[in-house]
Amino acid sequence: MASSILSLASASLSSLENKGKLNLGSNCLSFDRDKNNPFANTKSLSRISMVASVNVSRFEGITMAPPDPILGVSEAFKADTHGNKLNLGVGAYRTEELQPYVLDVVKKVEKHMLERGDNKEYLPIEGLAAFNKATAELLFGADNPVIKQQRVATIQGLSGTGSLRVAATLIERYFPGAKVLISSPTWGNHKNIFNDARVPWSEYRYYDPKTVGLDFEGMMSDIKAAPEGSFVLLHGCAHNPTGIDPTPEQWEKIADVIQEKNHIPFFDVAYQGFASGSLDADAASVRLFAARGLELLVAQSYSKNLGLYAERIGAINIVCSSADAATRVKSQLKRIARPMYSNPPVHGARIVANIVGDPALFNEWKAEMEMMAGRIKNVRQKLYDSLSAKDRSGKDWSFILEQIGMFSFTGLSKVQSDNMTDKWHVYMTKDGRISLAGLSLAKCEYLADAIIDSFHNVR
Secondary structure, eight states, X not given: OXXXXXXXXXHHHHHHHHTTSOOOOTTTOOSSTTTTOTXXXXXXXXXXXXXXXXXXXXXXXXXXXXXXXXXXHHHHHHHOOOTTOEEOSSOOOBOXXXXXXXXXXXXXXXXXXXXXXXXXXXXXXXXXXXXXHHHXXXXXXXXXXXXXXXXXXXXXXXXXXXXXXXHHHHHHHHSTTOOEEEEESOOTTHHHHHHHTTOOEEEEEOEETTTTEEOXXXXXXXXXXXXXXXXXXXXXXXXXXXXXXXXXXXXXXXXHHHHHTTOEEEEEESOTTTSSSOHHHHTHHHHHHHHTTOOEEEEEEXXXXXXXXXXXXXXXXXXXXXXXXXXXXXXXXHHHHHHHHSSOOSHHHHHHHXXXXXXXXXXXXXXXXXXXXXXXXXXXXXXXXXXXXHOXXXXXXXXXXXXXXXXXXXXXXXXXXXXXXXXXXXXOOTTSEEEGGGOOGGGHHHHHHHHHHHHHHOO
16 A cells, blocks of 8 residues: 555656656655655655645636726726826726715715614615615606506616626526627627626627717618617617717617617616716616617616715616516516525615605705716816817817717727827726716816827827
8 A cells, every 4th residue: 555655656756747847856755765664755745745736736727817908907007106197997986186086975874874773684685675666766767657567677786787797697598599789889898798698799880980979870780680689788878988879869760770670678877867967868768768668678887876886786677568577577587696696785775775765865966966977077178178279280079079978989099099008197998988087177188188199199
């Protein structure tokens, strides 16, 4: 037995030495030193086993994942020591002093919650009932027939990302082979979500680089050409990354072709109230489709409009043709959520439910949303004014004013975006998107200089 152990150890040692995994000197170990004592080298065998287990990992086949294209921007920004550096990559609201902002109404509600001594018990799988009621009514309107007729299946999700992911699994499970149409370009995580859920997707044209505007004809053509019964992912307002939204008339035509092709609209609503400053205006596209009697999916997030980024609070809503269908759909959403994350967090849900459910707090929230949206509009105007005043080429920069929400699509190429970072210390995504929420009025002229230099001098 001991001889077998020694032979195995010797073979393992030889194998490791041949592979370059282990290099021991000739005086380090000898198996023949004491043939009459088979356990003389037990300590050395232990060393061999330990070294082998450390250097030959079961996870050798796992490669290094590429850095996240959006969150990686913040990491690079933090490492930069330049005095004029700007982080325009991540979509998070900042004050004029470029500091994170916690809404006053959120602080007030949290204080009340602490004073009440709210517990930390598990929520049901579907989340907080008061939140689910509030979020659906906020999205569709409390008097909307889909609400009155109980045709909306709503469960609380892990912000927009988690809500999209639950819906993606529902599509994969109950609409096998159905394709999701995604705008080109779109938010960087959309493709990851559907890939992870094994849902096939293709792109429809959206951005026209010639006009830095909407390629409406291309969009309509691609939606028409898609297989009947496809899911069409639409940005409810403030399209990310372009900031380019269809007009009300164009939304009507989009609804026409989706209805004609028997497609299923799937809205991602991440900026309700934060884009225009009006909760109702920013929900108009969703309400238009619901008014036509279409069945549809809507993912919601409260990261931007309430600044609850880290609370991971959102919802997935599915409008069905009947209350019975909605009940069944909700049961399956819960079934999907249970093994995925069991149940959602309570803190952010209580914040939303308390604010929406109290008229005074609700009005305070709306005023703060208007303030945040207004600051971004002022920055957008100042950037346009600075570009127009400084650029002597005659280029029309008015597309910046035509875009909406926290992002602006500059039209800069990857190499031009690299120049923005390498020369000007302006951190942004490589598709030319900048977050105006991370820009101050004081920095607009500096950013204009960087954009003009990159656009005209880098090819």
